[in-house]
Amino acid sequence: MSGLTLQLIDAPLDETVVRIALAGALGMFLGLEREWSQKSAGIRTFSLISLLGAVFTLLVVETEIGEALLVLGGLLVIVQGVMLGIQGLLGDDEAGLSLTTSVSMLVAYGVGALVAAEFILEGVTVAVLSSLLLVLKRELHEFAWGLSHEEMRSTTEFAILAFVIYPLLPAEWTPEFAGVTIPLEPQVIWLMVVAVAGIGIANYAIVSSYGGRGIAVTGFFGGLASSTAVVGTMLDHVRQRPEAASYAVAAILLANAAMAARNLAIAVGFTVGGRREILIEAIVPLGAVILIAFAVAAATADWRESGPMELESPFSMTNALAFGAVFLVVLVFGSLAETWFGTLGFYATAVASGFVSSAGATTSAVVLYRGGQLGPAEATIAILLATVSSIVVKALLASTSTNHGFRNQVAAYSGLLLLGGALASILILI
Incomplete structure (x- = not known):
């Protein structure tokens, strides 16, 4: 036996x-x-x-x-x-x-x-x-049973994006535009759209469950989906409760940290297992932005204060398609700009697109890097420029507040984030 x-x-x-x-x-x-x-x-x-x-x-x-x-x-x-x-x-x-x-x-x-x-x-x-x-x-x-009509509709739309459209897209596509052949990976591009949308759904669930326990949750997890939405919410928060300005500043800092973390995840995660090396050059500068943002946020507010952020819906098909269009346009015109004007042309495109969506500019740089159009240094610089422009646009939005202390603090700490990231980049070069 x-x-x-x-x-x-x-x-x-x-x-x-x-x-x-x-x-x-x-x-x-x-x-x-x-x-x-x-x-x-x-x-x-x-x-x-x-x-x-x-x-x-x-x-x-x-x-x-x-x-x-x-x-x-x-x-x-x-x-x-x-x-x-x-x-x-x-x-x-x-x-x-x-x-x-x-x-x-x-x-x-x-x-x-x-x-x-x-x-x-x-x-x-x-x-x-x-x-x-x-x-x-x-x-x-x-x-x-706990899903609302809006949540159910958003879930269905996300399922269509992830499980219906994605399998139908070709793996490779090489269109010609203005005499220039542009190699694209439609499935990879759409997968990035699905990934960002999935982050938004996860963010909605977490904020809905724990948003009332602290503004840190609304700042960081809100920033994963839309750091601009965090700024808009904090502007309204400060207008209604001027005494909570320090918490709103910290929330915007954490939104910047989340934005940098998301860009870092895209830069590293979507180059793992590819034909090119992982973009490890982006880890130190983006990591510096994340650490500085967390350190300053921890020192500027008492996290016992609560400040929930209400989100209208977990996911929007319109927003997803708009996001996909943003970095697809950036990808195409970035390739053309690089062909016509060299690497500087793509850098300018990355800065401009970062004002709209740093994730879109980041994913475009990653796709170009995967396709061999950009080297690791050029892709990293483009990602950093998009991150910088995203931090700047949030400071500009905060400057519209009538609360002088709030807008001055956001501007000062945003400058500190930029300085820390720049110093970290210089250390890499040295």
């Missing part, structure tokens, strides 16, 4: 016996939550269903009658699930009345078929995700 056990342990995953055993184990794993919830079908039923799917799938590979048996087995599982539902309905038994249990049985059958067909990773993934959905029943229901 021990010798047989050792043979099973040492056997590779492509061995038929091992795959059958794994199918049964995954079926037991799926049935564990159903058994714990006291449903009509539990561990044994789910394990047998997975084994049935595995056996019929193996017969498909080995015999000519296997396909019919595989379809018949699936139909039997569906009929069994329907019978369980009817039985629970007639008996007024809520434990037996479970459409989820019926569907889970069919999933278990599919998991067994996947494993037997040597789709090991896929089968395990389906089993784990399905079990997670079963366990998180209460949390998922509470989340869905």
Whole structure:
């Protein structure tokens, strides 16, 4: 018996016996939550269903009658699930009345078929995700019931961007404009749009949950999505409560820190695993901006003061398309400017676009770097220029406040951020 056990342990995953055993184990794993919830079908039923799917799938590979048996087995599982539902309905038994249990049985059958067909990773993934959905029943229901109409619409729009449009885009595209061939990566460009939109959704959830606990949350996490929105909110906050000016200044500093952190994440994250080296040159100057912003914010306000920021919606399709258009235009005209005027032309474009969206300018520089049009130094300088222009535009917006102390502090501390980033850049060059 021990010798047989050792043979099973040492056997590779492509061995038929091992795959059958794994199918049964995954079926037991799926049935564990159903058994714990006291449903009509539990561990044994789910394990047998997975084994049935595995056996019929193996017969498909080995015999000519296997396909019919595989379809018949699936139909039997569906009929069994329907019978369980009817039985629970007639008996007024809520434990037996479970459409989820019926569907889970069919999933278990599919998991067994996947494993037997040597789709090991896929089968395990389906089993784990399905079990997670079963366990998180209460949390998922509470989340869905708590969504407003605006939040539901925004979630649907984000799903369209991420799971419908993205797969349809080509991996590479080389259009010609004014006699210049511009290599583009539509999927990478759109993935960056999805990433920024996803940050906005995460920011909305965090601010909605914890925004009332402190202005630090509204400043930093609000800055991840839109640092300009933070400035607008703080202007209104100071107008209503002049005594809270120091907290508003700190919130804008944290928004700058979040903006720099987002740009750094784009610069480093989207160059990992590519054909070019990671843009490590951007880490020190952007890191200096982040650290200085946090240090000054910590010293200028008492974070026991609360100041929630209300966001209209977690995500907007219009804003996402506008963001994509911004850095696509920057990408195209940046390539043209570099071809016509050299690197200085692209730098000017980065500065101008940074006033609108530093993330757009950053992603454009990264895409050009990935395509080989920019070197690491040129891409880093463009990212830093976009970051600088974003800090400057927030200071200019804050200067419209009638509160002299507020606007003077924002201007002074913004200058300190720029100085710290410049010194860090000089240290790299030395």
